[in-house]
Structures are given as structure tokens and as C-alpha cells.
Amino acid sequence: MKLSSRLETIKNKVTKHYDHIWDCCCDHGQLGTALLASQPKSVIHFVDVVDELMVELESRLQKHALKVSSQWQVHCMDVAQLPIVPNKKNLVIIAGVGGDLLIELMRSIQSRNGDIELEFILCPVLHNYMVRCELIEMGFGLISETLVKENKRFYEIIHVSNQAAIPLTNIGSEMWDLLDVNHQEYLQKAISHYQRIEENSKGMNGVSDLYLRLRNSTFQF
Structure with a gap:
């Protein structure tokens, strides 16, 4: 199978x-x-x-x-x-x-x-x-x-x-392997997703910043 x-x-x-x-x-x-x-x-x-x-x-x-x-x-x-x-x-x-x-x-x-x-x-x-x-x-x-x-x-x-x-x-x-384009794609989707949530909710403020720091500290793309 x-x-x-x-x-x-x-x-x-x-x-x-x-x-x-x-x-x-x-x-x-x-x-x-x-x-x-x-x-x-x-x-x-x-x-x-x-x-x-x-x-x-x-x-x-x-x-x-x-x-x-x-x-x-x-x-x-x-x-x-x-x-x-x-x-x-x-x-x-x-x-x-x-x-x-x-x-x-x-x-x-x-x-x-x-x-x-x-x-x-x-x-x-x-x-x-x-x-x-x-x-x-x-x-x-x-x-x-x-x-x-x-x-x-x-x-x-x-x-x-x-x-x-x-x-x-x-x-x-x-x-994470941010040299992998699939991982780059997923990370960017996560950042965008939580940015949208933060614009409409007070419950998850700061989450997108965590993903942004991961991106910026590991690999620039």
C-alpha cells in the first residue's frame, strides 16, 4: 500500500x-x-x-x-x-x-x-x-x-x-530549512496569516513577529 x-x-x-x-x-x-x-x-x-x-x-x-x-x-x-x-x-x-x-x-x-x-x-x-x-x-x-x-x-x-x-x-x-523554497513559502504564508489575524483580533498579537524574527535571523529572501 x-x-x-x-x-x-x-x-x-x-x-x-x-x-x-x-x-x-x-x-x-x-x-x-x-x-x-x-x-x-x-x-x-x-x-x-x-x-x-x-x-x-x-x-x-x-x-x-x-x-x-x-x-x-x-x-x-x-x-x-x-x-x-x-x-x-x-x-x-x-x-x-x-x-x-x-x-x-x-x-x-x-x-x-x-x-x-x-x-x-x-x-x-x-x-x-x-x-x-x-x-x-x-x-x-x-x-x-x-x-x-x-x-x-x-x-x-x-x-x-x-x-x-x-x-x-x-x-x-x-x-525549518529556509534554503528550501517550500519552507520559505510556508513561512511567508504563516507570517501573512497571523498578520491578518492580528489586524482583526486582540487575541494573538505578536505571533507574526515571531515568524518574522525566524525569517530575518535565519535567511533573507
């Missing part, structure tokens, strides 16, 4: 062993299915709230499972109630949802499991700055981050843990 650039980047961030990998809001299960092959010693959990999708996915996995040695489980449930397995290494992947919902899910998972190590790979479709600010407030640090362009849209893929020592920043640090 050929993955999109975004999902392939997420898959490639899973470079170590986890006992349980949770593919949340998994839709048709493309990412989790790819992880069955690349992470054969992990239990891959497919999680979505849409019953029809999960019934169809489970049927396909039952046929596909004969070709792989991985264990898998399908869960039709609210990601906010995710049953993290205690005393095991868990990785939670949440991609393809808006920033508001992603923050809501993260806060619920953290409140239910605040005394254990939590590790996430996140790819919001909107509100990256807000997501980052909330993650910092919740005490998450950075493992890695990558900027991906797919079908003319940009995605920030952020790998974080509540045990990571590298500080997470609200506009990104490690993901």
Missing part, C-alpha cells in the same frame, strides 16, 4: 520498538496497516469513532493478517477515552484532525494517564501555533519535527513526549 507523503513521514518517525502503537482517527487504516509490516513486534491499535469504517477495516485486516506476524486490534471508540496500557511502551498517533479537537483529545488522555510516560506523533490540519502552545503548557518536550508539503498543503508533524528533554517551541525549531 503506497502511503501519502504525510503518512509516510509519520511512519518513518517510528524508529524504535513500542509495545503498543495507537493509530487514532485512523479512517481507512492506511498508516496502521503499513505499521503492521514495519513494526512486527508491536500491537497495532486502529481507533476511530465511525462504526461503519471500523467494521470494514476489521474485515480487511482479517484477510491481511494472514500475511503479517503483527498483532492488531480494532477499537470503535472516542480517542479521548483511549485505554493506554500501563507499564508498557505506548505511542499514540493522532493525525488528520483540527487543532481544537487535537488539543481536546490530548488533554483528556493526559488527565487520565498523567502519572505515566506519554509519547505522541501529532499532525494537526489547522492551528499549529495553538497546538504547540498547548503542548508546552502540558509539559511536553520535543523528540523531532518535520514540515511536509502534500497536494499544495503544508503539515507540521510533531513527535513529543512528556519525558523529552528538548524544549518544544511555539513556531518550531528543528523542522
